[in-house]
Amino acid sequence: MSQQLTDTALPKLGLVCITSTNQVRYRALTRKRLLQLELSEQERVLRALYADNLQRLNLAIDFCLEQGIRLYRLTSALFPFADEPIGEGILLEFQDTLRATGDRAQTASIRLVIHPDQFVVLSSDKPEVIENSIKILRAQAQIFDLLGLPRSPWAMMEIHGGKGDRAERLIQVIRNLPDGIRCRLALENDEYAYSAAEILAVCQAAEVPMVFDAHHHVIHEKLESYEHPSVAEMVLAARSTWPFPEWQLVHISNGCDAFGDPHHSNLITVMPSSYREVPWIEVEAKLKEQAIAKLREEWLAPAIASMSA
Numbered sequence: 053m054s055q056q057l058t059d060t061a062l063p064k065l066g067l068v069c070i071t072s073t074n075q076v077r078y079r080a081l082t083r084k085r086l087l088q089l090e091l092s093e094q095e096r097v098l099r100a101l102y103a104d105n106l107q108r109l110n111l112a113i114d115f116c117l118e119q120g121i122r123l124y125r126l127t128s129a130l131f132p133f134a135d136e137p138i139g140e141g142i143l144l145e146f147q148d149t150l151r152a153t154g155d156r157a158q159t160a161s162i163r164l165v166i167h168p169d170q171f172v173v174l175s176s177d178k179p180e181v182i183e184n185s186i187k188i189l190r191a192q193a194q195i196f197d198l199l200g201l202p203r204s205p206w207a208m209m210e211i212h213g214g215k216g217d218r219a220e221r222l223i224q225v226i227r228n229l230p231d232g233i234r235c236r237l238a239l240e241n242d243e244y245a246y247s248a249a250e251i252l253a254v255c256q257a258a259e260v261p262m263v264f265d266a267h268h269h270v271i272h273e274k275l276e277s278y279e280h281p282s283v284a285e286m287v288l289a290a291r292s293t294w295p296f297p298e299w300q301l302v303h304i305s306n307g308c309d310a311f312g313d314p315h316h317s318n319l320i321t322v323m324p325s326s327y328r329e330v331p332w333i334e335v336e337a338k339l340k341e342q343a344i345a346k347l348r349e350e351w352l353a354p355a356i357a358s359m360s361a
Contacts, residue, residue, distance in 0.1 A: 062352055063327060065344045066123030066163075066301075066334040067116060072342055076112045078105050081132045091138075098133060098142050105130055106146060110153055116162050119341060123301075123332055124157070126166045128192065135191035147198050154199030163332065164201060165208040165301070168192055173214035175222040182225060186233070193232035203235040205261045206299055210238040213246035219254050226258040238263050240303065241286075243271040243314050248286045255293045264290040265303040266324045267336075271312050278324035287326045298331050305336040319343045323351050 070076050079101050086094055109130065116124050133139035143150075157164050172185040192209055201207035213222055226234060239255050240263040241248040248262075248269045255262040264286050266278050273282065291300045304327065306320050307313030318339045327333060337343035 062355060063330050063333045064122040064163075065347055065352075066125060066165075066332065067112075067119075067121050067341060067344065068125045068334055068336055069127040070340065071115065072338070072340045076108070076115050078108050078127055078130060080129060083133075086133065094138060095142060098139060099145070102131055102142055102146055106149055106153060110156070113153070113157050113160065113162060115341075117160055119344075121341075121344065122161060123163045123165070123334065125334060126164060126195075128166060128168045131195060134195065135187050140191070140194070143195070143198070150195070150198040151200045154201055158200070163206065164196075164199065165210065165334075166192055166196070167210050170212075172211050174211070174225045175214040175218035177215060177218070186225075186229065189233045189237075190230060193230070193236065196236065197232060203232060205236060205238055205294065207236055208238045208261070208263075208301060209233065209236045210240055210263050210301075212240055212242045213251050213254060216245035219246075219250065219257075222254055223258045226260060234260070238301075240265055241268050241272070243268045247272050248282075248290075252286070252289055252293070255290075260293070261295070261299075261301075262290040262293045263301055263303060265305075266327070267303070267305045267307070267314075271314055274312070276311065278322060278326075283324050284326035287324070287330060291330075300330055301332040301334065302327065302330050303334045303336055319346050320351075323347070328355060 070078070081097065081101055086097065089097060109126070112124060131139065131143055134143050168188055172188050173181055174185055176182050189209065196207050196209070226237060229237065238261040239251050241251040248264060252262050266283050269283060269286060270278060270280070287302065290302070291297050294300045304320055304323065306317040306322055308315040308317045316336055316338055318337060320335060320337050320343050335343050335347065
């Protein structure tokens with residue numbers, strides 16, 4: 053069987069942010085630490101941190117190339133304070149290097165996505181929280197623009213629904229987002245606030261893709277298996293929200309101490325059979341690249357063998 057057939061017919065497994073070893077790591081900086089410095093020193097520290105993290109992003113791309121990983125989720129803390137004037141100004145100093153990095157990833161057919169942090173809540177009852185959430189998303193969108201990534205869900209920016217029972221507010225806020233955000237935005241079902249069916253309805257109304265998370269689904273619905281019919285049904289329903297079915301992306305994790313444990317396990321030992329038909333899977337496991345390697349050996353290799361027979 054050709055490598056091309058393998059690439060197109062089987063799911064591509066994605067690395068989330070860092071590796072379990074020190075091969076892919078990023079520097080961090082707290083607000084408290086930054087504000088202790090004089091303005092000129094703040095600029096110097098941020099400039100050095102941005103340069104270092106950009107270099108580390110290139111090393112992450114190298115790692116993905118070496119491992120044959122075609123999907124990489126950037127950390128939302130790649131460029132701290134990029135949503136502030138001081139950070140935005142310094143980030144623009146790196147626009148040529150950022151574009152070269154984005155071009156490297158695209159030339160290597162490595163899909164880049166991001167999952168902004170939990171402070172992004174577009175359905176909040178507080179206008180200031182929504183305003184700050186959009187500010188964070190705008191900064192992430194600018195990073196993607198500087199990387200030269202398309203304004204489409206191919207370069208996905210994925211968030212949760214946030215405040216429960218606020219679907220109409222969430223839909224309205226999404227419809228009014230700047231294009232750089234809205235054209236890349238996707239929503240994910242979660243364990244508690246928004247079920248898969250509820251977030252699907254929001255995605256359909258707001259015209260954004262849905263990222264289905266099977267583990268969140270089984271926890272929310274109190275199911276005992278990924279083979280419950282609703283899992284396969286939601287995979288197909290979520291696929292219909294993507295502009296191209298071959299762009300569909302899902303998440304997988306396993307419970308740490310029990311099937312329904314929301315805490316992530318080190319490795320993935322149980323996969324939904326319906327995920328064999330999904331083109332892109334982000335692997336949310338503590339041991340990161342080791343979990344990907346295990347899935348390739350135990351879950352994908354048998355499928356490759358059967359296709360070769």
